[in-house]
Amino acid sequence: MMNPNINEKDKRRIRDIVQDFARKHSLWVLAYGTGCGAIEIPPTMTSRYDAERFGIRGSATPRQADVLLITGYLATKTLKRVIRTYEQMQAPKYVIGFGSCTINGGMYWDSYNTINALDRYLPVDVYINGCMPRPESVIQGFIKLQSLIAEGKADGADKYQENLEWYRENQKKIIHNWKMPDYNW
Numbered sequence: 001m002m003n004p005n006i007n008e009k010d011k012r013r014i015r016d017i018v019q020d021f022a023r024k025h026s027l028w029v030l031a032y033g034t035g036c037g038a039i040e041i042p043p044t045m046t047s048r049y050d051a052e053r054f055g056i057r058g059s060a061t062p063r064q065a066d067v068l069l070i071t072g073y074l075a076t077k078t079l080k081r082v083i084r085t086y087e088q089m090q091a092p093k094y095v096i097g098f099g100s101c102t103i104n105g106g107m108y109w110d111s112y113n114t115i116n117a118l119d120r121y122l123p124v125d126v127y128i129n130g131c132m133p134r135p136e137s138v139i140q141g142f143i144k145l146q147s148l149i150a151e152g153k154a155d156g157a158d159k160y161q162e163n164l165e166w167y168r169e170n171q172k173k174i175i176h177n178w179k180m181p182d183y184n185w
Ligand code: SF4
Pocket: 035, 036, 037, 071, 072, 073, 098, 099, 100, 101, 102, 106, 107, 130, 131, 132, 133
């Protein structure tokens, strides 16, 4: 039973610590295999690297997922689906940009058909660099995300909400046939 002398602020703080502890050890991942880096996901999740020992496991649908993993270059055509997927996820939710292509376009930096910086369109909590990142790097990226969650600093979804106008402006520059339901917060 909780000490009756603890004030409301401390109660909230304790609740946040407990919730963040549970969240960081239970990350359900929706891996959106946009680029070639997706090939590193099966070894990361299966017996050789066994990501599940860190509480990281796959999710069947956006509604159940905590983490959206964008695994590499992102075609302009795919961006719309990725945004729709992200907006269907329940908060708290996080985005990991996987591979150099998500950071600066990588080897496709001057392609007419891919985006260069994922964080102009979605709020990226953690980037994993490399082309392609090995499973060790992928696990390291998840451990970084877990530390941010534990510190209450994995706040990409809050930033998305606060800066939605800016994100929408960037998204609509790329997606010309914008016909999507409004984001239902
Ligand atoms: S970073 Fe490299 S491995 Fe990943 S999608 Fe881009 S080209 Fe492919």
